[in-house]
Amino acid sequence: MPESLNKKASVLALCGKGGVGKTSLSATIVKILSSDPDNKVLAIDADPAVGLSTALGIPVSKTVDDIRNELIQKVEAGKTTDKAEMLSMLDYEMFSAMKENNNIAFLAIGRPEKEGCYCQVNHILKDLIASMAENFDFVVIDGEAGIEQVNRRVMEKVTHLILVSDASRKGINVVQTIKKVSDDAIDYEKAGLILNRLRNAEERKKLIIPPELDCLGWIPEDDTIRSFDIDGRSILEIDNSPAITAVENCLREMGL
Numbered sequence: 601m602p603e604s605l606n607k608k609a610s611v612l613a614l615c616g617k618g619g620v621g622k623t624s625l626s627a628t629i630v631k632i633l634s635s636d637p638d639n640k641v642l643a644i645d646a647d648p649a650v651g652l653s654t655a656l657g658i659p660v661s662k663t664v665d666d667i668r669n670e671l672i673q674k675v676e677a678g679k680t681t682d683k684a685e686m687l688s689m690l691d692y693e694m695f696s697a698m699k700e701n702n703n704i705a706f707l708a709i710g711r712p713e714k715e716g717c718y719c720q721v722n723h724i725l726k727d728l729i730a731s732m733a734e735n736f737d738f739v740v741i742d743g744e745a746g747i748e749q750v751n752r753r754v755m756e757k758v759t760h761l762i763l764v765s766d767a768s769r770k771g772i773n774v775v776q777t778i779k780k781v782s783d784d785a786i787d788y789e790k791a792g793l794i795l796n797r798l799r800n801a802e803e804r805k806k807l808i809i810p811p812e813l814d815c816l817g818w819i820p821e822d823d824t825i826r827s828f829d830i831d832g833r834s835i836l837e838i839d840n841s842p843a844i845t846a847v848e849n850c851l852r853e854m855g856l
């Protein structure tokens with residue numbers, strides 16, 4: 601369909617304090633979006649701990665960072681300096697590092713880049729990730745804890761910023777900071793908050809959420825999510841659960 605070729609991918613990024621449920625919710629969102637076989641979904645793990653790989657049941661062989669380091673070693677050993685050669689090598693490596701599972705593709709970033717060094721390699725990688733994203737309908741980025749370390753290579757193109765917090769004041773404070781920083785750094789279309797692991801509607805009612813955080817909804821504490829994580833099973837295998845239904849509602853709230 602020529603129409604879909606021109607359609608810009610929606611790029612969703614999940615950010616928030618460590619342990620609030622970014623990886624679980626990223627995998628759930630990938631599950632929901634990929635349930636339509638016409639949707640091509642690229643999942644990007646931007647957390648060095650690569651937890652999304654387990655949550656999706658897609659193993660990682662090489663991270664973008666591994667590829668970057670290999671190229672840097674080649675450059676340092678004087679084996680490659682030609683830009684076209686570097687580009688074709690990176691292009692090939694990136695596509696072979698991308699794991700596919702039906703209509704889901706998966707890419708792990710690895711460790712965040714060091715600022716200021718190897719600019720050329722970093723720029724090529726950023727362009728490659730951006731051009732890869734164009735082949736998908738949705739890109740879901742499991743972000744790192746704080747925006748300070750947010751990986752600029754992947755965050756620049758974000759269209760939907762999803763802030764994740766639990767019921768704690770600390771969690772809310774972190775997303776407030778992330779929102780403030782991203783308002784300057786990212787040209788996103790929509791941003792919204794998902795409250796995760798709440799006990800019930802009563803608990804939600806008691807929480808005072810700053811209005812600028814635009815709460816999309818809340819996800820209940822869900823034993824299925826917990827036990828799948830304990831067993832290291834993929835969230836893609838969950839048939840249905842209250843958390844999945846709640847995430848669907850949040851996505852709808854965002855117009856997705």
Ligand SMILES: Nc1ncnc2c1ncn2[C@@H]1O[C@H](COP(=O)(O)OP(=O)(O)O)[C@@H](O)[C@H]1O
Pocket residue numbers: 616617618619620621622623624625651796797819820821822823825826829830843
């Ligand atoms: N809605 C939920 N119900 C129950 N357990 C959850 C829920 N969301 C996340 N968890 C659990 O909380 C822990 C942290 O979640 P995780 O997604 O790894 O957080 P993060 O990626 O933000 O560090 C995991 O053990 C996960 O299984």
Ligand SMILES: [Mg+2]
Pocket residue numbers: 622623624647651652742
């Ligand atoms: Mg995580």
